[in-house]
Amino acid sequence: MEFKLEAHRIVSISLGKIYNSRVQRGGIKLHKNLLVSLVLRSARQVYLSDPCPGLYLAGHPGAPALPQQPGESVAGPPAGWGEPPPPAACAAWPEPEPQLELPAVPEVPRAGDAEPAASVTGAGDTLQGGEAEAAEAAWRRVEGPRETAVGGSDVFPQGLGAARRPCGFPPGDEDKMSASPRVDGCCAPRPAGPEPPVPPPVCPRKRGAEGVGGGPADFPAPGSTPLKKPRRNSEEQPGGAAAAAAQEEEEMETGNVANLISIFGSSFSGLLRKSPGGGREEAEGEESGPEAAEPGQICCDKPVLRDINPWSTAIVAF
């Protein structure tokens, strides 16, 4: 679990660095960004290799994401470096990761403190779902009042693609979580208790559009990491979930990529082609624009590729 937390934290820090490298004097330093991307990849691997407890931690709002779920591995020690995630459920994880990272970027500046992530993670980190929670929680935190309605410590059904992160974050709009309101709205439908997967397929997507928060309800994870977005992604993973969830996640992911790309701005000329499914979130209408991704297209790129995408595009762009 600690590894997951650590990985989380490192991911958020790394994204912040990449984001800040845009504005530093002298242009983007290829060497440094390459190293940061390697760290990101390592952290991601650790994330993935952590046994994913099927459910995310059901935190009550304010409760440190203690994973209540039967999560198997809440306490399970992380699989370690690069080990293939043991449970199949975890396998379904792949996509969210990248997204996780990407969206974080805008958040990072806002968040400012990476530490909270650590604390947050503690709670649900081990669980993918938990992650989502954490992310959600973080998201909320940043956004504003936590949604108590969501409350729920209920376990998110794994299949729930809720975790999806609001793709729509306006790229440069770190500070503003326009999604907030949406989040609430999004969450609203989620019942506090064990939530029915309501329309899982729909929900996530919506959430994505909202961009924020919708996330798997409850997330109370107070400690959420500052990276909201990333957390969200992690949530996406709720367990192996259904393919649908996975699919949704994938979409989400692309959306995140798109976000990141938009964040990096015009320097990424070749980015568009890399961002699959960017158009997902049209609801927000935010970044999707630039990405112009094929809407609804599920990016089937391998997670690795996806992960690399933003970086490589960044590298290429500069």
Next chain:
Amino acid sequence: MTTFRKHSSSSFNFAVHLSLTTQSRSMLVCQGPGIGSVTHKPTWALGARTKKWLLADVISTVEFSHSGDLLATGDKGGRVVIFQREQENKSRPHSRGEYNVYSTFQSHEPEFDYLKSLEIEEKINKIRWLPQQSAAHFLLSTNDKTIKLWKISERDKRAEGYNLKDEDGRLRDPFRITALRVPILKPMDLMVEASPRRIFANAHTYHINSISVNSDHETYLSADDLRINLWHLEITDRSFNIVDIKPANMEELTEVITAAEFHPHQCNVLVYSSSKGTIRLCDMRSSALCDQHSKFFEEPEDPSSRSFFSEIISSVSDVKFSHSGRYMMTRDYLSVKVWDLNMESRPVETHQVHEYLRSKLCSLYENDCIFDKFECCWNGSDRSTYSCAWQCSHLGSTWPGAGEGSHSRVWSSGPGGRLRPCSAIMTGSYNNFFRMFDRTTWRDVTLEASRENSKPRASLKPRRVCAGGKRKKDEVSVDSLDFSKKILHTAWHPAENIIAVAATNNLYIFQDKAN
């Protein structure tokens, strides 16, 4: 000599620094290129006062000339300051060997790349001297994109007695000239002029990290993140690309070039290090494009020490050939490794610089310190000799450690002392510490470059860092290290035991006290 161990019987004696000469650069007056001498006032207090331009004064490179009489420093503001060693002077015996400012000029200015909308920093990344072939001195200085060849010359005479113009420079009326005279040279105040002789631009897409003058004294290489170019010193509009590791698809990029250097004696051999911790040796005779290495140096990774940051800390930040050309030294984040060119499988020596930082890598990653690029250097020629402490006893000197100032040192020419070739390497660390490793006796020492601890003529006291557990007196605990005070650039005189240490915006010059 300062001792490096607390025990007085230490035989490790680095014959280094007995007297401290400190120059504060924050007070330097910078004049335009080509202008002569600069007034310089070494004072202690200036740095603190002029906080607002301290940033531009951060020293970014230090290099001794081939004779050691000149020491060049480059800073983040694009300026180059050259120090010259005082000649021996009977009237001021103590001033021998002190370095004073010789010339200052603005080498590079900030530029703007309109195509990419990027600003090009004027920070001087490297300075390399050319071997001296005439009265003038030549050096290459580079920023991220452009290399410049500077000529530094002295003028201490001027002609007087022209026929067509008088002393003020006004033209004389030819009708008034009644007699002709031959102009004579009269001495004048020494003026040092620096003028740019060549500008090698537009050859690098990525940031230049190294330049290296070849032993043929006609060519040099410049290396950026993905390519190495070979230049001729006389030709500025063309360069040859000899190494190109840019992948066809940038998404497959996995490593970049971090440093490159020519072999000191074989003009066809060069090495370059990568961010993956590998070093490749290339022979330019084998092919025009040296993408295929001739030798590949890599140490197998220790799987037990794997962490998130393994890749970052294994990235090589500097590579230097030994003077003999038989060995090379690489610096990664936590250690210095010495390689035998004949053995590619692993280094022959590994010296830990600050192993106590291994547990703090995450914090160092957060504050970006893990990306610091430390340099390393060899001591003067391998032939230079200086004895170890135990040899001093033959001269009747006191043992090292007996007290401040009571150090002795045996020069190679000293009578009664046995001479031993001593090979040493030096590199920097945090908290203004720098480390020296004696390869012969396998001893090492940590010294500090700071104003508080160093008064002129005082000896440097060895420092210790306490990694954990009980902290002994005089030890510095790891948590109290100041990571903003880092020594990235050091240089060693090519023949004598004089070192230059750049601590942020201050330059410290340590040398042996002449007995």
